[in-house]
Amino acid sequence: MAFDSLLSALLLLRRLSRQLRHRRRACTRTMVPDRCFALELPDCTLAHFTLCPDAPGNSQGACQHPRLGTILGSPGRSYSLCVPVGPEAGYGTRVRAAKLHQRLLHQLRRDPFRQCQLQRLLSYCPGDQPESAQHGFLLRDPRDCLETRRALTELLGACKETPPLHLGEFETDPHGQLWQRMWALQDGQWLEVGCALVMSTQEPSLHPVLPDLPSSAIFPSREAARAVLEACTSFIPEAQVMLDLVDQCPKQLQKGKFPVIAIEGLDATGKTTVTQSVSDSLKAVLLKSPPSCVAQWRKIFDDEPTIIRRAFYSLGNYIVASEIAKESTQSPVIVDRYWHSTATYALATEISGGLQHLPPAHHHIYQWPKDLLKPDLVLLLTVSPEERVQRIAGRGMKKTREEAELEANNVFRQKVEMSYQRMENPSCHVVDASPSREKVLQTVLSLIRNNCN
Known part of the structure; x- marks a missing residue:
């Protein structure tokens, strides 16, 4: 009997230990974002933020950059897009991504986007990881014009690169929280593929593009x-x-x-x-x-x-x-x-x-x-x-x-x-x-x- 009790206690202890490790890993995944963003503001400062997937309780006490809501939320409408490069991308992939980024930049400076504000947006993995930077844009339409959104989807739909480009769309909920809806082109239709809360994140000690410079x-x-x-x-x-x-x-x-x-x-x-x-x-x-x-x-x-x-x-x-x-x-x-x-x-x-x-x-x-x-x-x-x-x-x-x-x-x-x-x-x-x-x-x-x- 004593042996059976001891064995049961050990099994229970092992199960509790596994659960604790699982919770720690889940907590770590929650605390360390998979991807962060650096938005260049008009005064040449950078606002760093990340995206927290839509889940119950995520919006409670969320910390957001004091200017992000003003810049990305209503009135007006803001859109984001970043050119994916892929992990451990070769130079050929990098060159193609850079050409695409340049082509998009030229298009976004023309009609019907001339009335919009265009800012640099950088997507990166935290922790000074090399080859993680993705360059992109934040397009701010102060008029919240449907023509702008239609032109954006047509522009991105014409890009046949792999992986395909996604379009982020920002909106503010009734509680004043800022969200990003992510859209992707699937079978000729733009479908919503994600919704996440925009949250401030700590500014890295060094500029996030720095680890990428020796290869770019x-x-x-x-x-x-x-x-x-x-x-x-x-x-x-x-x-x-x-x-x-x-x-x-x-x-x-x-x-x-x-x-x-x-x-x-x-x-x-x-x-x-x-x-x-x-x-x-x-x-x-x-x-x-x-x-x-x-x-x-x-x-x-x-x-x-x-x-x-x-x-x-x-x-x-x-x-x-x-x-x-x-x-x-x-x-x-x-x-x-x-x-x-x-x-x-x-x-x-x-x-x-x-x-x-x-x-x-x-x-x-x-x-x-x-x-x-x-x-x-x-x-x-x-x-x-x-x-x-x-x-x-x-x-x-x-x-x-x-x-x-x-x-x-x-x-x-x-x-x-x-x-x-x-x-x-x-x-x-x-x-x-x-x-x-x-x-x-x-x-x-x-x-x-x-x-x-």
């Missing part, structure tokens, strides 16, 4: 950038030519005995004048990145999504590195822009929100790629924003896409400048390019003498 914008190696352009050869003929040129460059490069100086800076900070003057003074070879052999294709790649555009500029750096290795055996080398430009513009473009959302100083994203030949010195030319605008106006030249963004978006310019200043190994020596040409040249030559043999 700031490539840590030549092979990573090369894989992107390989996925583009079917619709960009120049991509294959670019790859052929890269493959002709040795992978193991060694700099010659003469110094290599890279000169960086925003447009109209005097790079062209300074690089030419320094080259003449030192009897140095002047190179540019991207190099002349591929520079004629800049317009083609500048019109492509970030992942393709940055792959082009990254591989341009490896081509110019081959030229640097050769020329530095004979004379000093001056390089007009190099890897730092490629990385800083990518960071400013891909990191949504304001200056505070950039990666902190000394983050590994600011480190020079291990397989790219380093310069001996990097100089960053700076002038005040007002003087730079005056210089651009005096040129009378057509603005590049990035230059137009720098002029129209003060926050974007600040993010580029801050990213330059946080670059390491090698870091940038800041040079005030506001004084006369002669004084700036003297400053630059003095820095070169003090830092290069």
